[in-house]
Amino acid sequence: MTRQSLHIDWTACDGRGLCTELLGPLLVRDEWGYPRAAGYGSDVPIPGSFVADARDAVALCPRLALSLQEVRTPARS
Amino acid sequence: MSTVEMTIPRAAVAPPMGVNRLFAAGAPDLASHLARFGPAPLGLTPGQLLGELEASGLDGRGGAGFATWRKLAAARTSAGPTAYSAPVVIANGAEGEPMSAKDEILLRHAPHLVLDGLLLAAAVTGAREVHLYSGPVQLASVRRAIAERSDARGVILHEAPDYFVSGEASAVVSAIETGVAIPRDRRVRLAVSGLGGRPTVVSNVETLAHVALVARFGAAWFRSVGTDDSPGTRLLTVSGDAVDRKVIEATGGLPLAEALGAVGIDTSRLRAVLVGGYHGAWVPASDLWVRLSNRELEPYGTRPGAGILVALGEQHCGLAASVGIARYLAAQSARQCGPCVNGLPAMAEVLARLAAGGGSARLPDEVRRLAAVVTGRGACRHPDGTARFVLSTLEAFESDVRAHLAGYCEVTHP
Amino acid sequence: MAEAFWALGRATGVVSLVLFTVTVLLGILTRSGRPALGLPRFAVTLVHRNVSLLATVLVIIHVASLLADPYAQLRLVDVVVPFLGTAKPFWLGLGTFAFDLVLALVVTGLLRQRLGQRAFRFVHWFSYAMWPVAVLHTLGDGSDVGKSWLVLLLVLCVGSVLVSLAWRMSATFIEYQHTRFEEARR
Numbered sequence: 001m002t003r004q005s006l007h008i009d010w011t012a013c014d015g016r017g018l019c020t021e022l023l024g025p026l027l028v029r030d031e032w033g034y035p036r037a038a039g040y041g042s043d044v045p046i047p048g049s050f051v052a053d054a055r056d057a058v059a060l061c062p063r064l065a066l067s068l069q070e071v072r073t074p075a076r077s
Numbered sequence: 078m079s080t081v082e083m084t085i086p087r088a089a090v091a092p093p094m095g096v097n098r099l100f101a102a103g104a105p106d107l108a109s110h111l112a113r114f115g116p117a118p119l120g121l122t123p124g125q126l127l128g129e130l131e132a133s134g135l136d137g138r139g140g141a142g143f144a145t146w147r148k149l150a151a152a153r154t155s156a157g158p159t160a161y162s163a164p165v166v167i168a169n170g171a172e173g174e175p176m177s178a179k180d181e182i183l184l185r186h187a188p189h190l191v192l193d194g195l196l197l198a199a200a201v202t203g204a205r206e207v208h209l210y211s212g213p214v215q216l217a218s219v220r221r222a223i224a225e226r227s228d229a230r231g232v233i234l235h236e237a238p239d240y241f242v243s244g245e246a247s248a249v250v251s252a253i254e255t256g257v258a259i260p261r262d263r264r265v266r267l268a269v270s271g272l273g274g275r276p277t278v279v280s281n282v283e284t285l286a287h288v289a290l291v292a293r294f295g296a297a298w299f300r301s302v303g304t305d306d307s308p309g310t311r312l313l314t315v316s317g318d319a320v321d322r323k324v325i326e327a328t329g330g331l332p333l334a335e336a337l338g339a340v341g342i343d344t345s346r347l348r349a350v351l352v353g354g355y356h357g358a359w360v361p362a363s364d365l366w367v368r369l370s371n372r373e374l375e376p377y378g379t380r381p382g383a384g385i386l387v388a389l390g391e392q393h394c395g396l397a398a399s400v401g402i403a404r405y406l407a408a409q410s411a412r413q414c415g416p417c418v419n420g421l422p423a424m425a426e427v428l429a430r431l432a433a434g435g436g437s438a439r440l441p442d443e444v445r446r447l448a449a450v451v452t453g454r455g456a457c458r459h460p461d462g463t464a465r466f467v468l469s470t471l472e473a474f475e476s477d478v479r480a481h482l483a484g485y486c487e488v489t490h491p
Numbered sequence: 492m493a494e495a496f497w498a499l500g501r502a503t504g505v506v507s508l509v510l511f512t513v514t515v516l517l518g519i520l521t522r523s524g525r526p527a528l529g530l531p532r533f534a535v536t537l538v539h540r541n542v543s544l545l546a547t548v549l550v551i552i553h554v555a556s557l558l559a560d561p562y563a564q565l566r567l568v569d570v571v572v573p574f575l576g577t578a579k580p581f582w583l584g585l586g587t588f589a590f591d592l593v594l595a596l597v598v599t600g601l602l603r604q605r606l607g608q609r610a611f612r613f614v615h616w617f618s619y620a621m622w623p624v625a626v627l628h629t630l631g632d633g634s635d636v637g638k639s640w641l642v643l644l645l646v647l648c649v650g651s652v653l654v655s656l657a658w659r660m661s662a663t664f665i666e667y668q669h670t671r672f673e674e675a676r677r
Contacts, residue, residue, distance in 0.1 A: 033667040056533070064608045064611075
């Protein structure tokens, strides 16, 4: 099965906070304003119910720092 | 694997015995190289060499320790049919890590072995473009070596700048592509899309030198020294109070005490050893029996990596020494990624407040929190490695951390 | 009929200038990274984008209605090539120039994902040229420029943009400015 993953390009990210508004509570801001997902780094798995919001975040990121990728996950046994 | 071995034509020259392998030629010139090792077996099929590398258990010597055969096989698999999609192989001799000198020594004393390995890796992956990236002194040695032989004329040389992250794989690709050696964001692995979008192998020069030996003398010979999970030999750069960066070739899985003793460090007067360099971890002096293998170093949060050992004498405060390193690492950020630019200095300063003594009992937890905040949040692993180092400081010097919180130091103000 | 086009041209000209002013203000607000007017940041961005598109639609009606109006003596070439007009060529030319800039801004805005951040940002800086040129065009070519309501409107527009520009260049402009180290700009 495939699932969506949100990739953060930290070299582009300026911590403007739009993605954390659209994808809270999945993404929160750290003390400097940069997005952070608990337990994840540059690639954040996006549950199905958040995919539409994630697409908005990709489109609205003022720095074009976000991208959605399909990742293959091994089928659960 | 024995069936694969049988099909490999054995080298005409006797393999080096014991632990002196990479420098066995004794001199950097081609005649000495050929006299000791014989010519590189270019008749091997890719399948044969990959099989032999897999059986050898050779892993990367640049720090990450990824299985060499797997890296080469991945680039070979991703290769496209045209010159624009053919793989690229890059020998990485950049040593931004200040406590490492083994790649420089190797390129100056055995450049032909590295070139052999580079050309073999190119042949295995089907690469049509081959690069070598290192500091200027080493490049001069490589240039002399290339002039001595006809098969390495196509190797494109690049000078690496001397700072911590210049040898990170994506920074290497960026340096060759744009002239600026800074890590870049990667959505797919370099083995799939690297230099100019082509499948790219960035391999440490020591790894390539071992490839050249495995191709000649086989996996069984490679494994004839070392341990099961750390076979063969590896180069170590060992430093201590009275010892500045000595490079030795050691058997894999050597106990720390033996590696330190080999360069004349008095292991009875140590406080701790930093294993794996500034992105590595401290092993306290009570644990010097630990072997330089992935399995035995895992509990400490490090691995043999690039083979860097830094011994801290018993007269030094582990926390004070760590503050210096943490501040250095914070300053070495390429200043591209917000969490790294902001998080590393913050982490270093909380550690400094802890080391200054008498601070809030919450400081260790604040260090741990900041380590968690920066980990995984950068284009490269610089924040992760720095966080790992700082966390190991809290663990290895646990009792001294308590002492500092109580307002004294186990070492300097008992 | 011609009278209708003329009236429509004048009205849409003034309204689009107001909307472009609002666009510039919202653009500056977007850049600061702060929520405002009870809206979250992403909504400020969306309003900035939508008001700019609305302003563009109105400026297209402004140009089209004056093309249709024989009294304005506007030719097709004057829509894209500035300073060739028959009546008040300089002041008309400023309008044409601003219109060209608007088209460039809108196209690069809509294609931002394709063009990449660098090209988008380069073109987007020209917003700061487009808006004053549009204001000058209004001042020089506007038929209602002597009327007090338009004077008041222009004073409000220019004043608000100047105030937000001063804020834009102040040390407190960007959210988190004082908690962060500056990243290297490459």
